Amino acid sequence: MRPTLAFDADDTLWHNETHYAETQEAFRALLRPFHDDAWIDARLHDTEMRNLGSYGYGIKGFTLSMIETALELTENRLDGAGLRQVLDLGKAMLDKPVEALPGTDEVLAELARTYDLMVITKGDLFDQETKLAKSGLGNHFSKVEIVSEKDEATYAAILQRHGLRPADFTMVGNSVKSDILPVLALGAQAVHIPYHLTWAHEVVASPVESPYPVLDSIRDLPALLASW
Amino acid sequence: MRPTLAFDADDTLWHNETHYAETQEAFRALLRPFHDDAWIDARLHDTEMRNLGSYGYGIKGFTLSMIETALELTENRLDGAGLRQVLDLGKAMLDKPVEALPGTDEVLAELARTYDLMVITKGDLFDQETKLAKSGLGNHFSKVEIVSEKDEATYAAILQRHGLRPADFTMVGNSVKSDILPVLALGAQAVHIPYHLTWAHEVVASPVESPYPVLDSIRDLPALLASW
Numbered sequence: 445m446r447p448t449l450a451f452d453a454d455d456t457l458w459h460n461e462t463h464y465a466e467t468q469e470a471f472r473a474l475l476r477p478f479h480d481d482a483w484i485d486a487r488l489h490d491t492e493m494r495n496l497g498s499y500g501y502g503i504k505g506f507t508l509s510m511i512e513t514a515l516e517l518t519e520n521r522l523d524g525a526g527l528r529q530v531l532d533l534g535k536a537m538l539d540k541p542v543e544a545l546p547g548t549d550e551v552l553a554e555l556a557r558t559y560d561l562m563v564i565t566k567g568d569l570f571d572q573e574t575k576l577a578k579s580g581l582g583n584h585f586s587k588v589e590i591v592s593e594k595d596e597a598t599y600a601a602i603l604q605r606h607g608l609r610p611a612d613f614t615m616v617g618n619s620v621k622s623d624i625l626p627v628l629a630l631g632a633q634a635v636h637i638p639y640h641l642t643w644a645h646e647v648v649a650s651p652v653e654s655p656y657p658v659l660d661s662i663r664d665l666p667a668l669l670a671s672w
Numbered sequence: 673m674r675p676t677l678a679f680d681a682d683d684t685l686w687h688n689e690t691h692y693a694e695t696q697e698a699f700r701a702l703l704r705p706f707h708d709d710a711w712i713d714a715r716l717h718d719t720e721m722r723n724l725g726s727y728g729y730g731i732k733g734f735t736l737s738m739i740e741t742a743l744e745l746t747e748n749r750l751d752g753a754g755l756r757q758v759l760d761l762g763k764a765m766l767d768k769p770v771e772a773l774p775g776t777d778e779v780l781a782e783l784a785r786t787y788d789l790m791v792i793t794k795g796d797l798f799d800q801e802t803k804l805a806k807s808g809l810g811n812h813f814s815k816v817e818i819v820s821e822k823d824e825a826t827y828a829a830i831l832q833r834h835g836l837r838p839a840d841f842t843m844v845g846n847s848v849k850s851d852i853l854p855v856l857a858l859g860a861q862a863v864h865i866p867y868h869l870t871w872a873h874e875v876v877a878s879p880v881e882s883p884y885p886v887l888d889s890i891r892d893l894p895a896l897l898a899s900w
Contacts, residue, residue: 524747569797
């Protein structure tokens with residue numbers, strides 16, 4: 445059996461957090477007459493965390509949290525036109541083209557010769573399927589797993605479902621919390637490729653000396669794997 | 673290999689459309705000062721259909737469509753408190769307990785002795801996982817497929833992924849469009865158990881004489897299957 449190489453999607457295969465950052469800047473601009481930036485950011489983050497149990501991850505839940513935060517921060521004084529703008533910010537995110545990170549297409553084509561390639565991504569099923577289709581990268585992958593949470597139990601279930609041993613499974617992603625630590629805990633391999641932005645919810649303290657490989661770009665992945 | 677019996681979830685295993693109907697009545701009540709019921713319903717349905725390509729199926733998309741419709745129908749005059757009510761209607765739907773249809777638990781327990789039981793449901797990944805967990809029925813199923821659309825291609829992919837032949841696969845559900853016709857088209861079996869409400873988007877013309885079995889209740893399913 446060929447070994448499996450699994451990739452996170454958002455901010456590993458394509459740009460994602462930049463869209464959230466741009467949207468959040470537009471949201472701040474809308475509420476700047478009412479509050480300062482730091483307060484707006486903090487309240488939006490609180491709303492997102494409070495709603496995570498009801499909405500899960502993804503753009504639709506983020507949009508609903510922006511609307512809720514806007515109403516809260518303006519004590520319901522933001523008018524209909526302003527709320528319409530928030531709604532449109534969310535739609536614009538959903539309708540944005542998906543921009544693959546540099547080198548992704550070539551590197552996946554090369555690695556597909558040696559590995560079974562899998563996508564393991566967290567979030568909204570419909571969003572993620574749409575993004576994979578729009579990215580043009582879908583044909584490189586033989587398996588796609590869209591999950592609601594990326595913890596040790598999720599990865600264990602995926603390995604079991606596909607009959608994979610930890611020794612034959614390597615995960616590649618930008619989030620230490622979601623892509624690296626739970627995979628290492630199962631005795632499988634993980635490679636960290638940081639993205640220049642990290643969502644506050646995903647930030648964990650970095651170990652002084654990293655016990656897993658950290659790469660600057662997906663372009664460095666084939667050489668690393670060849671050295672194993 | 674044991675034959676597979678797959679079930680739709682919303683309105684087949686548990687009540688769902690009733691929650692949408694109740695929510696829609698509350699939404700109408702909110703907008704009644706501005707428009708009559710038929711017009712409100714028609715505009716909400718239009719908004720949902722227009723947004724299906726961006727939002728997909730599920731409560732979060734429905735909530736965003738209610739907000740959009742409310743702004744449209746009031747020309748942005750619905751105030752913040754009113755919009756907050758719409759947001760809360762959506763949250764109340766998400767937080768509602770999941771009420772299994774009568775007989776479901778016993779019938780599934782009985783059928784699990786002979787069949788591999790599967791759930792195949794359309795909608796939001798996070799919502800559907802949450803509902804399955806809340807329903808208390810999850811332990812009867814060996815496989816769960818949450819998909820963004822239920823058409824022939826989706827069912828063909830599921831059969832292939834699990835190595836199932838159409839002859840060994842039977843789908844049970846309340847939607848002729850999503851649960852019955854695409855399954856019959858693949859040469860597999862399907863059983864229709866109508867729910868007393870059907871979402872307008874799922875309505876198709878009923879054939880004069882049904883070419884598939886139609887049951888009043890899941891309680892009649894074991895006897896039907898035993899007769900095959």
